[in-house]
Each structure stands twice: as C-alpha cells, then as structure tokens.
Ligand SMILES: O=C(O)CCC(=O)C(=O)O
C-alpha cells in the first residue's frame with residue numbers, strides 16, 4: 001500500500017483540528033467524494049474531501065474550522081449513517097501531513113486505444129462526431145440552463161441523476177431526450193461490437209462540463225440505476241480516464257457489517273489494477289460488460305496530463321455527454337461483488 005498522505009490521531013481526546021480521517025467511506029465502497037462532501041456539509045463548510053491513502057475506502061474531510069469537524073465527529077462516528085448507504089463510519093481527527101510531491105501520471109502507461117487497454121467491454125471510437133456536429137452539440141447545451149455543482153456544471157435529460165444516492169428517481173421522468181442529441185443516438189445505433197444495437201433505447205443523458213483541473217472521483221455507475229451500456233462522448237477538450245479493478249470482494253462488506261478503521265487489511269485494500277486511456281475530443285467511449293460492471297472509472301483532477309512522453313494541457317473546458325438506459329428491475333450482472341442489487 002502507498003504511504004498514507006494523512007495520519008489519524010491515536011485518540012480523539014485532546015486533539016482538535018478542522019480535518020477528519022474517515023474510514024469505511026470512499027469511492028471504493030460506493031460513496032463519491034461529492035456525496036461525502038454533501039453529507040458532511042450539513043455540519044459546516046467543507047473545504048474539500050481527499051483520499052487518505054490509495055485504498056479508496058478512507059478519506060480526509062477538511063472543514064474550514066475545528067468546531068464543524070467536532071460536530072460532525074460527534075454526530076457521525078461509530079453509527080450507521082443513513083445518508084451514506086447506512087455505512088458505519090469510523091472517524092478520528094486527522095493529523096495533516098504535507099502532501100507528497102505530485103507523482104506525474106506518467107507512472108502509468110496511457111493507452112491510446114481500447115485494444116491497448118485490453119479491458120473486456122471497453123471500446124473507444126475516435127472522431128465519432130464531426131467538428132461541426134461538435135460545435136452544434138456545444139451550442140445546444142450552452143443555450144440551456146446549467147446546474148452548478150461544487151466544481152463542475154451539469155445538465156440532466158430523460159431522468160434527473162441524484163448525486164447523494166448516485167441513482168435516478170424513475171418516477172420523475174423529465175421527458176424524451178432532446179432532439180439535439182438525435183444525431184448521436186443515430187450513430188450509436190450502428191456502433192460496432194454491439195450485438196443488440198437496435199435495442200439500445202437510451203433514455204438518460206447527463207452533460208458534464210469540467211473546467212481545467214477538475215475531474216471525477218473513482219466510481220462505478222450504480223448497477224441498479226443503469227443498464228449495461230454506458231456511452232460517453234467527449235467534446236471541446238481531452239482528458240485522461242483511469243480504470244481501476246479492485247481486488248475481488250475487497251470493497252463491499254456484507255450489508256450491515258462495518259469495517260473497523262484499524263482492522264482493515266491494508267494489503268488487501270490497496271490491491272487494484274490500474275489502466276489509463278486518453279480520450280480526445282469527439283471520441284466516444286463505451287463501457288460494457290466487465291468495463292461497466294467491475295472497473296471503477298476516474299478522471300484525475302489535473303490541469304495537464306502526461307500521455308506517455310507528451311504533456312497534454314486540458315483545454316478551457318471538457319464537455320461530456322453520458323448516455324445510459326435507466327434500469328427498471330434489479331441488476332443481475334456477473335459481478336455481484338460490485339453490484340448493489342446483489343449485496
Ligand atoms: O465525463 C465523463 O466522460 C464520465 C462521466 C461519468 O463517469 C458519469 O457521469 O458517471
């Protein structure tokens with residue numbers, strides 16, 4: 001396991017800082033940093049949520065002041081948290097350590113094609129839309145209202161996506177997908193490698209706009225929320241997407257059980273494979289099968305990406321169109337260890 005960036009205080013007595021070390025909490029157990037920030041935000045202004053180490057299951061929540069941290073610690077430590085999937089959090093004050101020198105993302109080989117990445121079910125088609133179609137799609141979303149999240153802006157069509165539950169409310173249908181996305185859907189219907197392309201009938205679109213330096217914390221799109229094909233079209237700017245396959249069973253303790261902060265096996269918890277792929281503008285990524293169900297995907301929060309020996313600057317924004325089909329029954333995938341329907 002990599003050196004933790006932050007240490008937890010041995011006890012919570014006589015320590016008081018604005019930073020909390022929270023175990024049993026993080027993207028590897030299905031809780032995004034945005035969700036965690038929102039729940040801890042009810043105790044005071046959260047300045048940021050950071051990985052405590054590379055386990056994906058321990059985070060540092062940083063408040064602006066120690067009083068808010070104390071209130072959150074008292075309210076949330078050692079009991080199931082209904083707003084965080086019922087997980088029992090183990091919280092201590094965090095002893096901040098200076099972050100290590102940034103490790104350049106060259107430490108991981110960046111693939112330029114899905115074949116090179118060799119993850120079953122991952123496909124990348126370059127130049128999926130023309131530059132003119134790209135401009136039209138950007139103009140269409142820019143003419144519509146954006147919703148501002150903490151670090152990026154989003155739009156939802158078909159069904160609203162709820163960032164707290166990482167799910168959709170199937171009873172709240174916002175209507176058909178807008179006509180501006182029709183050319184993209186048309187091209188998807190003849191996407192190669194899809195056995196049942198005719199039945200794709202995507203009904204949810206999330207548009208994300210990322211400023212430079214903003215990414216997305218590691219996550220698997222909730223199995224029970226969406227069917228097995230997830231398409232993501234990159235527009236306006238490039239990014240690097242990292243994929244992580246965590247060791248089997250390491251991340252989803254049985255419902256109701258809790259992982260003790262000290263009892264976790266650090267060797268298991270950092271046990272994941274890593275791959276990265278470069279997504280140029282106008283490319284279409286498809287996550288299906290193992291790539292959709294078993295691999296976390298992650299956009300590092302970088303202003304520049306090292307794509308092997310080349311420095312690639314993120315442009316003033318990247319806009320992605322993520323197209324999915326909302327699931328109506330439970331997921332029956334072959335990856336129960338990552339599946340919220342089968343836990
Ligand atoms: O921006 C992207 O390409 C990915 C978005 C994503 O992973 C999501 O909305 O779940």
Ligand SMILES: [Fe+2]
Pocket residue numbers: 219220221297
């Ligand atoms: Fe995703």
